[in-house]
Amino acid sequence: MSAVAPTSAPTSAPTSAPRGQSADEDAVAVLPELWVPxxxxxxxxxxxxxxxxxxxxxxxxxxxxxxxxxxxxxxxxxxxxxxxxxxxxxxxxxxxxxxxxxxxxxxxxxxxxxxxxxxxxxxxxxxxxxxxxxxxxxxxxxxxxxxxxxxxxxxxxxxxxxxxxxxxxxxxxxxxxxxxxxxxxxxxxxxxxxxxxxxxxxxxxxxxTSSKASMKGARRAADGASVTAVSGGSRCTPMGGGADTSSTAGATSFPPESELASGGSKSSTPKKSKGRSGGRRKLNVVGRRYQVAAELIRDVDWLRGCSVPRIAWVARHVADAGWTRTEVLAWLHCRGEAARVRRGSGLLAVLLRGAEQIVDTPAKRAAMVESWRGAQEAARRQRIQQVRARAERYEGDWQAPSSRAVQREVETAFAQVRDMALGGRDQDQVVAPDDAVEPCGPLELTELEIQQHRIEAWNEFMTGDTTLVESAINGLGRPLAERIYGAELVHRVMRLTSGARSSLMSLGRQ
Structure with a gap:
């Protein structure tokens, strides 16, 4: 950096004054360089x-x-x-x-x-x-x-x-x-x-813009013009010597009475902005995309940590079609869930491909949301049943017997109590002894009775209740339970109950 000479040094040239000041104002005699690396x-x-x-x-x-x-x-x-x-x-x-x-x-x-x-x-x-x-x-x-x-x-x-x-x-x-x-x-x-x-x-x-207007006005005033520009407009007053002496009374126009309030003054009530709704600015297309993206990142687990602009670009089609966060979540539920997600934005792009064309009306989207909410309610009730069963089984004072035969008798007794609480369906049935279960049990049921049992068990399973099938499996064994309720229903119930006991699986979450 170059050295700086004192103000009184005769060898230094004076620097130029800044804009808007005279040449001799604030002039400092220094070397023409000031820069710090x-x-x-x-x-x-x-x-x-x-x-x-x-x-x-x-x-x-x-x-x-x-x-x-x-x-x-x-x-x-x-x-x-x-x-x-x-x-x-x-x-x-x-x-x-x-x-x-x-x-x-x-x-x-x-x-x-x-x-x-x-x-x-x-x-x-x-x-x-x-x-x-x-x-x-x-x-x-x-x-x-x-x-x-x-x-x-x-x-x-x-x-x-x-x-x-x-x-x-x-x-x-x-x-x-x-x-x-x-x-x-x-x-x-x-x-x-x-x-x-x-x-x-x-x-x-x-x-x-205003600076250029002021400079032009000042330039016109310097050339001898009769109007002095003052920050975007001329001030007409007889008090200043340099003001315009011509009168503008002949060109004065008064506002109509419709624009005046009582007392002859304009109304001070501020006008509502057309672009605002509820005090907030209305979102445009890009703002809607970013809003939907931020809500999805907040509510979907496998989208946590993703970039909002990237998710907004992936969900641009559904956002432009007017989809809300709830409708997008319902669509993702209908498409299914992935066990392992390596890239959330890529999976979202695959799941949302063509969604706005398949569910193209508000009525279809409303039906999809209702179906999703029904599934959430069923999952919630299923969790409640599992928590109750776990509390009865592990947290009560009663200890389960170790003998398999005694366990079957206990399960049969519990099943009868439940059936009586539900309406007394089996309250008149007589419990057969252990040695009579095999010949006198479900093998003697007619096809019509088996069909009715299966319909009832399927209805309870669709609402999230698996108590009936679980009681049959624990009391009669899986082979007899499959002969009564079918192999498919027994397989689904066992998968659901085994997954509920695992810490790696949670129900009712997206």
Whole structure:
């Protein structure tokens, strides 16, 4: 970095004044270069000194903005062209923070600028020596981003240009802790002007359109025009000497009475926005996709951890067709579940392929949702029955007998009690002894009775109740239970009960 000459040095050429100021205002005689490399943008390697407060730091910011020593386009071909009002506005926001730990999202929200623009101006403040990293922020995938911790600095060019004398009070302390002890007489007037600017409230820069309009209006006024442009419009008043002297009373038009409230003034009731519903902005097509994607990631287990934009792209067809989260979950239930999912977005793309064409009406989607809810209710009741059976079997005071013959008698007794509670279907039946079960049992049932037993067992199984078939299996054995209720029903009941006892299987979840 080049050295900086004092203000009174005769060999230095004065720098150009910033836009909107006279040529002799804030002119500082220094060498035409002010730039700090990346290696010097850390607090431990910085050549500047720490600003004592935000007011003193804003003095340095206004000095850099008015000196014209820093040209961003000399080091890059993109970004802002100069250290202007927007950079000063960002610096004003930073001067209010204690500690100076601004996040990019916070600065975007405070300044109204884009994320890229905020990053550009932070880089400009570092390259001019006004900011230095104490801790640099991190952005790790899958973790929350950490904001950078900055230290407000005053570059050595600022001290040299104004003749500020500094001293290091503690010789063991770093050089950036030196404090100002005085100022040369030549820099007092400039320091006073910088103090007024630092105390002034910095407003948000206007848009390019309004700036161009103001520049054109000022140019017309300089050429001798009779109208003075004031921020997008002319102020017609006889109080100013430069105002338009022509009267506009002949062209005055009053608003119609339909637009006036009682008393001759306009109604102050705010109009409701057409694009908002219930105080919220109505979602567009892309917003609907992202909404459905976020809800699916939250409710579907094998979609946890997937990217919302990717799931939104996969579910774009059903989202555009007006599907809701409940309808998508019902469709996934109808398609079945996978035991092992390696890539959730790929499986979702396969399951949703052509869904909006198959279930193409709201009535079909409503019927699909009702079927899904019925299956959920059946699974819930099945879980309740299993919990009750497990509690009766393992958590009661009664211990099951170890003899197989006694177990069959107990199961038969329990079955009769259940049947009597359900309506007394078998209350008149006489329990046969153990040695008479084989010849006098189910082999003597007629085909009509077996058919009725099977229909009743299938109806209970469809509602989630497997007590009847389980009692037959435990009391009579699987071969006789298959002869009464059929091999298929007995096989399904045994699969369901064996899966319910496993810790690797849960019922009623998507």
């Amino acid at each position: 990346v290696a010097r943008q850390w607090l431990s390697t910085s050549l500047g000194r720490v600003a004592p407060d935000g007011y003193s730091w804003m003095q340095g910011v206004h000095w850099v903005a008015g000196s014209g020593l820093y040209e961003p386009r000399r080091y890059r071909s993109h970004g802002p062209r100069s250290f202007g009002r927007t950079t000063v506005y960002v610096a004003k926001v930073l001067s209010e923070l204690t500690p100076c730990r601004p996040g990019i999202e916070y600065l975007v929200r405070r300044t109204g600028l884009s994320e890229r623009t905020v990053e550009y101006h932070l880089q400009m403040l570092r390259e001019t020596g006004l900011l230095a990293w104490e801790v640099r922020g991190t952005r790790v995938s899958g973790e929350r981003a950490q904001a950078s911790v900055y230290v407000r600095m005053l570059p050595p060019e600022f001290d040299s240009a104004l003749g500020i004398r500094t001293v290091l009070r503690d010789e063991t302390a770093p050089a950036y802790t030196r404090a100002a002890t005085g100022i040369a007489d030549a820099g007092r007037e400039l320091m006073a002007r910088l103090g007024k600017k630092a105390a002034r409230k910095v407003r948000k820069p206007r848009s390019k």
